Amino acid sequence: xxLLILGIGELVTPKGSAAQAGRAQRELVxxxxxxxxxxxxxxxxxxxxxxxxxxxxxxxxxxxxVTPGLVDPxxxxxxxxxxxxxxxxxxxxxxxxxxxxxxxxxxTRAASEEELVQLAKPRLLRMLAQGVTTVExxxxxxxxxxxxxxxxxxxxxxxxxxxMALVPTFMGAHAFPxxxxxxxxxxxxxEEMLPVVAKDGLARFCDVFCDRGFYTVExxxxxxxxxxxxxxxxxxxxxxxxxxxxxxxxxxLRATSAEHLLHVSEEGIQALARGGTVAVLxxxxxxxxxxxxxxxxxxxEAGVPVALGTDFNPGSCPLASLxxxxxxxxxxxxxxxEEVLTAVTLNAAASLNLAQEIGSVEAGKRxxxxxxDVRAFEEIPYWMGQNLVWAVIKDGSLVIFPPxx
Amino acid sequence: xxLLILGIGELVTPKGSAAQAGRAQRELVxxxxxxxxxxxxxxxxxxxxxxxxxxxxxxxxxxxxVTPGLVDPxxxxxxxxxxxxxxxxxxxxxxxxxxxxxxxxxxTRAASEEELVQLAKPRLLRMLAQGVTTVExxxxxxxxxxxxxxxxxxxxxxxxxxxMALVPTFMGAHAFPxxxxxxxxxxxxxEEMLPVVAKDGLARFCDVFCDRGFYTVExxxxxxxxxxxxxxxxxxxxxxxxxxxxxxxxxxLRATSAEHLLHVSEEGIQALARGGTVAVLxxxxxxxxxxxxxxxxxxxEAGVPVALGTDFNPGSCPLASLxxxxxxxxxxxxxxxEEVLTAVTLNAAASLNLAQEIGSVEAGKRxxxxxxDVRAFEEIPYWMGQNLVWAVIKDGSLVIFPPxx
Numbered sequence: 001x002x003l004l005i006l007g008i009g010e011l012v013t014p015k016g017s018a019a020q021a022g023r024a025q026r027e028l029v030x031x032x033x034x035x036x037x038x039x040x041x042x043x044x045x046x047x048x049x050x051x052x053x054x055x056x057x058x059x060x061x062x063x064x065x066v067t068p069g070l071v072d073p074x075x076x077x078x079x080x081x082x083x084x085x086x087x088x089x090x091x092x093x094x095x096x097x098x099x100x101x102x103x104x105x106x107x108t109r110a111a112s113e114e115e116l117v118q119l120a121k122p123r124l125l126r127m128l129a130q131g132v133t134t135v136e137x138x139x140x141x142x143x144x145x146x147x148x149x150x151x152x153x154x155x156x157x158x159x160x161x162x163x164m165a166l167v168p169t170f171m172g173a174h175a176f177p178x179x180x181x182x183x184x185x186x187x188x189x190x191e192e193m194l195p196v197v198a199k200d201g202l203a204r205f206c207d208v209f210c211d212r213g214f215y216t217v218e219x220x221x222x223x224x225x226x227x228x229x230x231x232x233x234x235x236x237x238x239x240x241x242x243x244x245x246x247x248x249x250x251x252x253l254r255a256t257s258a259e260h261l262l263h264v265s266e267e268g269i270q271a272l273a274r275g276g277t278v279a280v281l282x283x284x285x286x287x288x289x290x291x292x293x294x295x296x297x298x299x300x301e302a303g304v305p306v307a308l309g310t311d312f313n314p315g316s317c318p319l320a321s322l323x324x325x326x327x328x329x330x331x332x333x334x335x336x337x338e339e340v341l342t343a344v345t346l347n348a349a350a351s352l353n354l355a356q357e358i359g360s361v362e363a364g365k366r367x368x369x370x371x372x373d374v375r376a377f378e379e380i381p382y383w384m385g386q387n388l389v390w391a392v393i394k395d396g397s398l399v400i401f402p403p404x405x
Numbered sequence: 406x407x408l409l410i411l412g413i414g415e416l417v418t419p420k421g422s423a424a425q426a427g428r429a430q431r432e433l434v435x436x437x438x439x440x441x442x443x444x445x446x447x448x449x450x451x452x453x454x455x456x457x458x459x460x461x462x463x464x465x466x467x468x469x470x471v472t473p474g475l476v477d478p479x480x481x482x483x484x485x486x487x488x489x490x491x492x493x494x495x496x497x498x499x500x501x502x503x504x505x506x507x508x509x510x511x512x513t514r515a516a517s518e519e520e521l522v523q524l525a526k527p528r529l530l531r532m533l534a535q536g537v538t539t540v541e542x543x544x545x546x547x548x549x550x551x552x553x554x555x556x557x558x559x560x561x562x563x564x565x566x567x568x569m570a571l572v573p574t575f576m577g578a579h580a581f582p583x584x585x586x587x588x589x590x591x592x593x594x595x596e597e598m599l600p601v602v603a604k605d606g607l608a609r610f611c612d613v614f615c616d617r618g619f620y621t622v623e624x625x626x627x628x629x630x631x632x633x634x635x636x637x638x639x640x641x642x643x644x645x646x647x648x649x650x651x652x653x654x655x656x657x658l659r660a661t662s663a664e665h666l667l668h669v670s671e672e673g674i675q676a677l678a679r680g681g682t683v684a685v686l687x688x689x690x691x692x693x694x695x696x697x698x699x700x701x702x703x704x705x706e707a708g709v710p711v712a713l714g715t716d717f718n719p720g721s722c723p724l725a726s727l728x729x730x731x732x733x734x735x736x737x738x739x740x741x742x743e744e745v746l747t748a749v750t751l752n753a754a755a756s757l758n759l760a761q762e763i764g765s766v767e768a769g770k771r772x773x774x775x776x777x778d779v780r781a782f783e784e785i786p787y788w789m790g791q792n793l794v795w796a797v798i799k800d801g802s803l804v805i806f807p808p809x810x
Contacts, residue, residue: 378493
């Protein structure tokens with residue numbers, strides 16, 4: 001065996017290998033006085049009380065709480081530069097229009113792949129230190145074939161070097177580049193960029209910013225259908241700035257996820273529920289932009305599985321703490337602590353088509369676990385602004401060590 | 406010399422030995438390519454360019470940004486138990502009335518001094534890890550002579566063992582204990598508790614919760630005047646839940662600070678400005694309770710010096726991150742990055758009568774410094790939910806080491 005984790009005061013996890021909706025997303029398994037045995041990077045056995053005799057390495061949690069490794073299903077973590085001046089200007093009362101994205105496009109185009117890797121590394125390691133073992137990262141600050149490939153290669157290199165899993169998403173359709181006509185850029189995306197990205201296996205998903213001032217529903221459909229033909233999973237930045245029917249599009253295409261949804265319609269919610277599409281909610285952005293929060297309760301009550309992410313990016317959300325997002329979801333979205341834990345583990349995994357591999361503590365799944373320096377999992381969203389992580393295990397290896405080890 | 410800090414990309418500090426008001430709280434000193442020499446725990450010299458030859462220990466910041474150590478001027482960090490259930494209930498829509506304080510009083514009374522020390526230690530160390538070198542800590546969960554003394558002794562022991570400065574405040578007037586009549590408790594505070602606290606030197610300040618449902622202006626005046634006669638500095642929890650004229654009382658008594666001020670009147674603001682009382686604003690509490698934010702701009706424009714604190718406590722604000730409060734002040738209070746840095750350094754020091762000793766990087770002051778892993782100080786409130794601290798120096802000693810050392 002790789003590792004035996006014992007003395008777990010409270011082992012808390014959702015259950016299953018698919019997104020949980022409705023009541024199920026509140027139904028956690030809670031095992032007291034538990035242990036987890038790990039073999040070959042996967043969970044071999046889970047039990048309570050006396051644990052099997054074992055000669056390998058042991059981690060004694062001394063009554064602390066264990067959850068699955070957190071999954072951040074929506075970030076734009078690879079970029080150059082920052083947007084401090086835009087942040088301060090917005091705080092003085094200027095409105096966010098999404099236009100500042102070109103500040104980051106210019107800086108990212110000017111950076112080398114190596115520079116992008118070095119800039120992103122400390123950001124991602126700070127996420128890992130807060131218990132995040134899997135992070136989705138979108139491209140989209142290149143907006144040209146060469147620059148988008150550079151970002152996706154940086155994500156691949158980060159994934160190979162950091163002790164965490166990165167899930168790459170191609171988001172060339174994040175904005176329109178200034179130097180190419182709109183129709184021509186959509187053609188480039190469909191006919192030139194997507195085929196190269198898919199052939200090189202540089203992305204698992206394709207995402208499109210389908211919103212007012214960005215891609216229309218028709219443009220988004222054309223790009224996403226091309227991506228589907230190439231074997232990529234589908235995601236949609238849907239109805240964030242205004243209602244445009246993007247959630248309905250996501251459901252119609254059987255997209256894996258629809259993200260943001262601040263202005264989703266009642267029809268959009270019903271369509272997502274029927275299609276089994278995961279709603280990825282990003283309340284950090286609403287908090288930062290003083291926008292209305294996404295309608296988490298309406299989505300949950302309609303039977304849509306809800307995941308939560310940071311949306312970490314240099315413009316609308318330079319906020320990289322998934323535990324803080326958990327607090328925000330309790331405080332401002334009216335989600336229960338149980339729904340929140342499911343949203344950042346199993347449902348977030350499902351939004352990345354990974355619910356069979358990660359997102360819960362169950363025999364056979366990857367051994368991605370967080371030991372928290374608390375006695376009960378409800379304390380995780382409660383103690384805010386303090387890093388409560390005591391240890392992190394990724395694929396069976398200790399990657400964040402207890403402070404006293 | 407104790408330590409030479411060189412390679413500082415940007416040394417940023419307010420200036421002076423008293424609270425800054427008006428324009429002055431935006432006027433920071435910014436020195437590029439700077440060094441700081443430390444001798445005997447104090448700042449010996451500050452300069453730019455080539456630094457003096459030196460044989461002792463050297464910390465090379467490699468272009469990073471340095472600020473004064475942060476000062477958190479308002480916490481209730483010593484307590485037992487937690488209020489997770491109250492936090493979750495409030496998130497479901499139940500209103501905060503302050504009544505839950507007795508949950509913490511019961512748990513704190515049941516705990517020993519040693520238990521209080523062990524519970525508070527990791528909380529305070531997590532604050533230090535975020536750059537906070539001085540923390541005010543209030544008693545007030547004891548509400549009896551023995552229990553209040555137990556809390557103050559725990560604060561003294563923590564102060565002796567942790568590499569940070571704690572400033573103790575006696576706040577027996579935090580609520581009314583259920584087992585004693587109201588008038589009798591005020592008499593106990595004035596005639597029995599305050600004299601013992603003052604004689605044993607267990608507190609530097611006395612604070613009273615002067616608000617609707619808590620201490621009246623008359624009761625607060627009686628307690629604070631007794632504290633003043635015993636040589637304690639004065640603080641007032643003022644007009645948080647409703648306007649009661651507490652800010653006017655604070656100004657009239659020449660209190661060092663008035664805290665919260667969510668419902669301060671225009672007359673109260675003018676009185677604070679005339680009296681030179683520091684306004685300690687606690688936007689974390691407003692954020693958590695969905696209350697209106699304190700009127701920072703009106704206070705600043707009226708000439709009141711503004712400080713910012715966490716209000717870290719298990720009820721209304723289990724949020725312990727002063728850098729997060731800095732972000733909140735930019736985002737929700739309309740404060741500039743310069744005003745915010747002054748508010749968590751020099752003005753916070755002034756609210757503890759410590760502006761002659763700490764709160765700015767100037768020759769002669771204590772060598773309390775933070776090295777941040779950023780190039781410009783405006784990035785500190787911008788990058789949210791990530792710990793940007795690279796190193797912390799307290800009284801000239803490295804207490805948080807760079808990650809690669």
